[in-house]
Amino acid sequence: MATRNESQLQQNDGAEEDATTISRRAHQTISYPAFYARFGKQVEGNMYDKYDNPEGIINMGQAVNRLMEEEVLARLNKGDALTMTARYQYYFCSFGILELRQAVASLLTRHHKPYKAINPDNLIVMNGVTACLDALSHTFCDPDDVVITPTPVYGRIFTDFQDRSRASVVPLVALQEENFELQPQDMEKLILKIKSEGQSVRACVILHPNNPLGCVSSTSYLRSIMEICAQHEIHVIVDEIYAFSIYDKETEFNSVLRMESVPDPLRTHVLWGFSKDFSIPGFRLGVIHSTNPLVLSCLKTVSHYHSSPQLIQHAAATIINDKEWCDSFYIPTSQKRLAEAYHKARQRLEAMGVVVKKSVAGLFLWANMQAFLQPCNADNENALFTALLNGGVIISPGQMLHCSNPGWFRIVFAVTNEELEIGLSRIEAVLCKWKRSVKTNSS
Incomplete structure (x- = not known):
């Protein structure tokens, strides 16, 4: 390093x-x-x-x-996506325009098939999933509070939680000798160890699908982790930024949003963004789904520092609302x-x-x-x-x-x-x- x-x-x-x-x-x-x-x-x-x-x-x-x-560029260059009008010159809702939140809610509902349709009011839009993680760190953690994440992992997980909010990210180490697989009891042991040392564990971050392993966790594994975290009143943040990049035909993506019930709904939060699945990282668009009113309230305030341009949000909404292009082709x-x-x-x-x-x-x-x-x-x-x-x-x-x-x-x-x-x-x-x-x- x-x-x-x-x-x-x-x-x-x-x-x-x-x-x-x-x-x-x-x-x-x-x-x-x-x-x-x-x-x-x-x-x-x-x-x-x-x-x-x-x-x-x-x-x-x-x-x-x-x-x-080329396909994304061609679709964005159609007149309905990136045409500048007076509407986009002025202030707008900093936590995501309704048009985009409704479009994302529709996309996630029709593809993840949750037991209940996604409510746009439970979505917060920020300028990338990195911004979402930084905002969640601000919302959940005081300095030196602990965030757990399985490793190996996308390196910015550490940066996003530690840099500005000064939380401490502790790895739950997965080893080559065990095929980089973890058991729920591994999480339990680490939580107890950290608490015995006098520290507060505030959140657990799960990448689903995993980066860099490229695997998808089973629903039973995710539920086991969530149950352990619920027992210790720990927030579970599930980053699903690669949800639409499943390339194995025999693998069905089991989004946490699909779970009919979760152990602690107020401490369960799902992230997604356009950067990976829709090939537009330059748009800087990430989304947080949460049903916790206090979390949503804080995120709406923090969003003033993390907002994306209204025209960009409109363009993103346009391409995922085009179901024939998005669902049938892209x-x-x-x-x-x-x-x-x-x-x-x-x-x-x-x-x-x-x-x-x-x-x-x-x-x-x-x-x-x-x-x-x-x-x-x-x-x-x-x-x-x-x-x-x-x-x-x-x-x-x-x-x-x-x-x-x-x-x-x-x-x-x-x-x-x-x-x-x-x-x-x-x-x-x-x-x-x-x-x-x-x-x-x-x-």
Whole structure:
């Protein structure tokens, strides 16, 4: 991970740094470890382009779905989505315009089939799921309160809860030796341990589908976790941002919203957003579903700092209200393309000697490259990441995702077919060199 100095703010034009110009809180923010901060300029200034920069870096680290890029762009460019009118020049409801909240409620109701139709009044719209997590941290946690999340996990879960609200995120560690699977009693033991140390556990964050594992939790597992949290009066936050990116035909997504009853309705909150499933991360649109009046009241107030432009909200509502395009074309086509890209990437990687964990959802796969590391440790994992970056492709090392077993990497396959082929070829070229190096060192 990045050290404190590596992620500190750069000095401007050689001016001397004066620590007193910003608050202690600001110093905490800029010193928070940010893995990709070390490589931002190297990557952003040298991205692959077929014509202008064919030797540039293939980005297989950022979880973006580019498989439906042209189709989404064409739909948004129809006159009903992004046409500017006087209506969009003025102030509006900061926690989401009614048009979008009704559209999202309809989308989730018709696809997740909840026992009761989603009420738009229970939805809060913010500028991305990251903003939603930050707002929930503000709502639930005082400084040093504990939030539990299973790991490996999307790295920003730690940042979003710790950075501004100063909560403490404690990992519930899932290990390779147990196929990265956890039992409900593991959660119970961790909660009791934390409470015995005098700390307050305020929330548990579950990624469903999981990032980076690409798996979907069973309803029984989710209910067991929720029952344990209910016993200890802990909020359960279920992030379902990949809910419409299930690419395995035999897997049915069991949204928490579908549960006829939950152990503690007032402490159960579901997140979703447009960034992953609808290929528009630039729109910055995330949604919180909650039935807790106090939580909703606080979120509505906090939303003044997290609102998205009204025109963008209207455009998003337009495409998901178009049921023929959204339900009959976009979602099934996206899932089909994700499946094709996943199988292609998995077959290529396995042919290289990489062990790939089976996944059913998301934009990425979870790859074990331990056979190429000798010894297999965090330093060599980072060295392989750097070698791949220098070889023209960026992926996410397990340490960035708080994986306790070195040698795992998350590889995003939802890139264009051309970039997938080139990116995998560059990975293969680097691994071939590493394989020869391992043989030489061991002989």
